[in-house]
Amino acid sequence: MGSREKKVLSLKQRAVEILSRLKHLYPDATCSLNYSTPVQLLVATILSAQCTDERVNKVTPALFSRFPDAESLAIADLEELENLVRSTGFYRNKAKNIQAACRLIVTEFNSVVPNQMEQLLKLPGVARKTANVVLAHAYGINAGVTVDTHVSRLSQRLGLTEHTDPIRIEKDLMLLLPQPDWENWSIRLIYHGRAICKARSPVCVACELADLCPSANKPTVVG
Protein backbone atom coordinates (compact mmCIF):
# COMPACT_ATOMS: atom_id res chain seq x y z
CA MET A 1 0.00 0.00 0.00
CA GLY A 2 1.40 3.42 -1.00
CA SER A 3 1.72 6.29 1.45
CA ARG A 4 -1.22 8.16 -0.11
CA GLU A 5 -3.52 5.12 0.33
CA LYS A 6 -2.30 4.78 3.93
CA LYS A 7 -3.05 8.46 4.56
CA VAL A 8 -6.57 8.15 3.10
CA LEU A 9 -7.19 5.01 5.19
CA SER A 10 -6.15 6.67 8.43
CA LEU A 11 -8.15 9.77 7.55
CA LYS A 12 -11.14 7.52 6.90
CA GLN A 13 -10.77 5.81 10.26
CA ARG A 14 -10.61 9.17 12.00
CA ALA A 15 -13.60 10.53 10.04
CA VAL A 16 -15.68 7.47 10.92
CA GLU A 17 -14.75 7.78 14.61
CA ILE A 18 -15.67 11.49 14.55
CA LEU A 19 -18.98 10.57 12.89
CA SER A 20 -19.70 7.98 15.57
CA ARG A 21 -19.03 10.49 18.36
CA LEU A 22 -21.18 13.12 16.68
CA LYS A 23 -24.06 10.63 16.49
CA HIS A 24 -23.67 9.98 20.19
CA LEU A 25 -23.42 13.69 21.03
CA TYR A 26 -26.37 14.82 18.90
CA PRO A 27 -28.66 11.79 18.61
CA ASP A 28 -31.73 13.79 17.60
CA ALA A 29 -30.04 16.18 15.20
CA THR A 30 -32.24 17.09 12.29
CA CYS A 31 -32.72 19.83 9.70
CA SER A 32 -33.66 22.92 11.69
CA LEU A 33 -35.63 24.63 8.93
CA ASN A 34 -39.43 24.43 9.18
CA TYR A 35 -41.31 23.24 6.08
CA SER A 36 -44.16 20.99 5.04
CA THR A 37 -43.39 20.20 1.40
CA PRO A 38 -40.31 19.82 -0.84
CA VAL A 39 -40.93 23.22 -2.42
CA GLN A 40 -41.14 24.86 1.00
CA LEU A 41 -37.85 23.19 1.96
CA LEU A 42 -36.28 24.45 -1.25
CA VAL A 43 -37.49 27.99 -0.55
CA ALA A 44 -36.37 27.89 3.10
CA THR A 45 -32.95 26.62 2.05
CA ILE A 46 -32.54 29.39 -0.53
CA LEU A 47 -33.48 31.89 2.20
CA SER A 48 -30.94 30.40 4.62
CA ALA A 49 -27.96 31.60 2.55
CA GLN A 50 -26.03 34.14 4.64
CA CYS A 51 -28.77 33.92 7.28
CA THR A 52 -29.54 31.82 10.35
CA ASP A 53 -32.14 29.04 10.23
CA GLU A 54 -33.78 30.71 13.22
CA ARG A 55 -34.35 33.92 11.25
CA VAL A 56 -35.64 31.94 8.25
CA ASN A 57 -38.12 30.12 10.51
CA LYS A 58 -39.47 33.49 11.64
CA VAL A 59 -40.15 34.54 8.05
CA THR A 60 -41.56 31.35 6.52
CA PRO A 61 -44.88 31.04 8.42
CA ALA A 62 -46.22 34.26 6.84
CA LEU A 63 -44.55 33.49 3.51
CA PHE A 64 -45.98 29.97 3.23
CA SER A 65 -49.37 31.05 4.47
CA ARG A 66 -49.57 33.61 1.64
CA PHE A 67 -47.74 31.54 -1.02
CA PRO A 68 -47.84 27.85 -0.05
CA ASP A 69 -46.67 26.18 -3.27
CA ALA A 70 -44.70 26.52 -6.49
CA GLU A 71 -47.73 27.72 -8.47
CA SER A 72 -48.52 30.60 -6.12
CA LEU A 73 -44.85 31.61 -5.76
CA ALA A 74 -44.42 31.55 -9.54
CA ILE A 75 -47.08 34.25 -10.03
CA ALA A 76 -46.56 36.18 -6.79
CA ASP A 77 -46.15 39.94 -6.91
CA LEU A 78 -42.35 40.30 -6.70
CA GLU A 79 -42.47 43.32 -4.41
CA GLU A 80 -44.75 41.52 -1.96
CA LEU A 81 -42.45 38.50 -2.06
CA GLU A 82 -39.42 40.72 -1.41
CA ASN A 83 -41.12 42.29 1.59
CA LEU A 84 -41.99 38.91 3.05
CA VAL A 85 -38.36 37.73 2.92
CA ARG A 86 -36.66 41.07 3.51
CA SER A 87 -35.25 40.31 6.98
CA THR A 88 -33.25 37.31 5.70
CA GLY A 89 -30.88 39.64 3.82
CA PHE A 90 -30.09 39.77 0.09
CA TYR A 91 -33.87 39.74 -0.22
CA ARG A 92 -34.13 41.06 -3.78
CA ASN A 93 -31.91 38.33 -5.13
CA LYS A 94 -33.52 35.65 -2.99
CA ALA A 95 -37.07 36.66 -4.01
CA LYS A 96 -36.07 36.76 -7.68
CA ASN A 97 -34.44 33.31 -7.47
CA ILE A 98 -37.36 31.79 -5.56
CA GLN A 99 -39.81 33.03 -8.17
CA ALA A 100 -37.66 31.97 -11.13
CA ALA A 101 -37.06 28.52 -9.57
CA CYS A 102 -40.79 28.05 -8.93
CA ARG A 103 -41.63 29.11 -12.49
CA LEU A 104 -39.25 26.46 -13.82
CA ILE A 105 -40.65 23.85 -11.42
CA VAL A 106 -44.16 24.63 -12.74
CA THR A 107 -43.26 24.74 -16.43
CA GLU A 108 -40.54 22.07 -16.66
CA PHE A 109 -41.20 19.71 -13.79
CA ASN A 110 -44.97 19.52 -13.56
CA SER A 111 -44.98 21.57 -10.33
CA VAL A 112 -42.90 18.94 -8.50
CA VAL A 113 -39.42 19.70 -7.12
CA PRO A 114 -37.10 17.37 -9.05
CA ASN A 115 -35.36 14.58 -7.15
CA GLN A 116 -32.20 14.50 -9.23
CA MET A 117 -29.09 16.60 -8.67
CA GLU A 118 -28.68 17.53 -12.33
CA GLN A 119 -32.23 18.85 -12.58
CA LEU A 120 -32.09 20.68 -9.27
CA LEU A 121 -28.95 22.49 -10.37
CA LYS A 122 -30.91 23.96 -13.29
CA LEU A 123 -33.08 25.93 -10.86
CA PRO A 124 -32.02 29.56 -10.32
CA GLY A 125 -30.39 30.11 -6.93
CA VAL A 126 -29.74 26.40 -6.41
CA ALA A 127 -26.15 25.19 -6.04
CA ARG A 128 -24.98 21.83 -4.67
CA LYS A 129 -25.47 22.86 -1.03
CA THR A 130 -29.16 23.60 -1.50
CA ALA A 131 -29.65 20.59 -3.78
CA ASN A 132 -28.05 18.25 -1.23
CA VAL A 133 -30.33 19.55 1.55
CA VAL A 134 -33.45 19.13 -0.60
CA LEU A 135 -32.51 15.66 -1.85
CA ALA A 136 -31.65 14.41 1.63
CA HIS A 137 -34.54 15.84 3.62
CA ALA A 138 -37.34 15.89 1.07
CA TYR A 139 -36.50 12.64 -0.71
CA GLY A 140 -34.12 10.69 1.56
CA ILE A 141 -31.40 10.67 -1.12
CA ASN A 142 -27.75 11.10 -0.07
CA ALA A 143 -26.35 12.51 -3.30
CA GLY A 144 -23.54 14.49 -1.69
CA VAL A 145 -22.37 16.18 1.48
CA THR A 146 -23.89 19.55 2.33
CA VAL A 147 -21.02 21.99 2.87
CA ASP A 148 -22.05 25.21 4.56
CA THR A 149 -19.86 27.56 6.56
CA HIS A 150 -19.87 25.29 9.67
CA VAL A 151 -19.12 22.09 7.74
CA SER A 152 -16.38 23.87 5.86
CA ARG A 153 -14.74 25.32 9.00
CA LEU A 154 -14.97 22.14 11.08
CA SER A 155 -13.80 19.82 8.30
CA GLN A 156 -10.72 22.01 7.91
CA ARG A 157 -10.04 22.23 11.64
CA LEU A 158 -10.48 18.47 11.99
CA GLY A 159 -7.88 18.00 9.26
CA LEU A 160 -10.25 16.14 6.93
CA THR A 161 -9.65 18.49 4.03
CA GLU A 162 -7.00 20.97 3.01
CA HIS A 163 -9.38 22.80 0.68
CA THR A 164 -11.41 25.94 1.19
CA ASP A 165 -13.63 25.60 -1.88
CA PRO A 166 -16.94 23.91 -0.87
CA ILE A 167 -17.04 21.69 -3.97
CA ARG A 168 -13.56 20.31 -3.24
CA ILE A 169 -14.33 19.93 0.47
CA GLU A 170 -17.46 17.98 -0.48
CA LYS A 171 -15.43 15.66 -2.72
CA ASP A 172 -12.92 15.01 0.09
CA LEU A 173 -15.70 14.23 2.57
CA MET A 174 -17.50 11.93 0.12
CA LEU A 175 -14.31 9.87 -0.09
CA LEU A 176 -13.98 9.60 3.68
CA LEU A 177 -17.55 8.98 4.88
CA PRO A 178 -20.06 6.19 4.22
CA GLN A 179 -22.72 7.42 1.76
CA PRO A 180 -25.74 6.74 4.04
CA ASP A 181 -24.17 9.14 6.56
CA TRP A 182 -23.38 12.02 4.21
CA GLU A 183 -26.28 14.24 5.24
CA ASN A 184 -26.34 13.33 8.91
CA TRP A 185 -22.62 14.18 9.04
CA SER A 186 -23.39 17.71 7.90
CA ILE A 187 -26.34 18.19 10.23
CA ARG A 188 -24.36 17.02 13.26
CA LEU A 189 -21.26 18.99 12.34
CA ILE A 190 -23.45 22.10 12.10
CA TYR A 191 -24.76 21.38 15.62
CA HIS A 192 -21.18 21.00 16.87
CA GLY A 193 -20.13 24.19 15.10
CA ARG A 194 -22.91 26.14 16.76
CA ALA A 195 -22.38 24.66 20.23
CA ILE A 196 -18.61 24.11 20.60
CA CYS A 197 -16.40 24.69 17.58
CA LYS A 198 -17.50 28.26 17.04
CA ALA A 199 -15.98 30.39 14.30
CA ARG A 200 -14.17 32.90 16.50
CA SER A 201 -13.63 30.98 19.72
CA PRO A 202 -13.75 27.20 19.59
CA VAL A 203 -14.24 25.71 23.06
CA CYS A 204 -11.61 22.97 22.70
CA VAL A 205 -11.54 22.24 26.44
CA ALA A 206 -15.15 21.10 26.26
CA CYS A 207 -14.86 19.34 22.92
CA GLU A 208 -15.37 15.58 22.79
CA LEU A 209 -13.50 15.45 19.49
CA ALA A 210 -10.34 17.08 20.87
CA ASP A 211 -8.25 13.88 20.89
CA LEU A 212 -9.08 13.41 17.19
CA CYS A 213 -8.53 17.02 16.19
CA PRO A 214 -5.20 18.38 14.95
CA SER A 215 -6.36 21.94 15.73
CA ALA A 216 -7.26 21.26 19.36
CA ASN A 217 -6.06 23.95 21.74
CA LYS A 218 -4.06 25.72 19.07
CA PRO A 219 -3.91 29.45 19.66
CA THR A 220 -5.12 30.10 16.14
CA VAL A 221 -7.28 27.70 14.19
CA VAL A 222 -8.49 27.88 10.64
CA GLY A 223 -11.91 29.24 9.80
Ligand code: SF4
Ligand atom coordinates in the same frame (compact mmCIF):
# COMPACT_ATOMS: atom_id res chain seq x y z
S1 SF4 B 1 -10.91 20.41 19.39
FE1 SF4 B 1 -11.30 22.60 19.11
S2 SF4 B 1 -10.85 23.03 16.96
FE2 SF4 B 1 -11.05 20.79 17.17
S3 SF4 B 1 -13.20 20.35 16.70
FE3 SF4 B 1 -13.07 20.60 18.90
S4 SF4 B 1 -13.54 22.77 19.29
FE4 SF4 B 1 -13.05 22.54 17.10
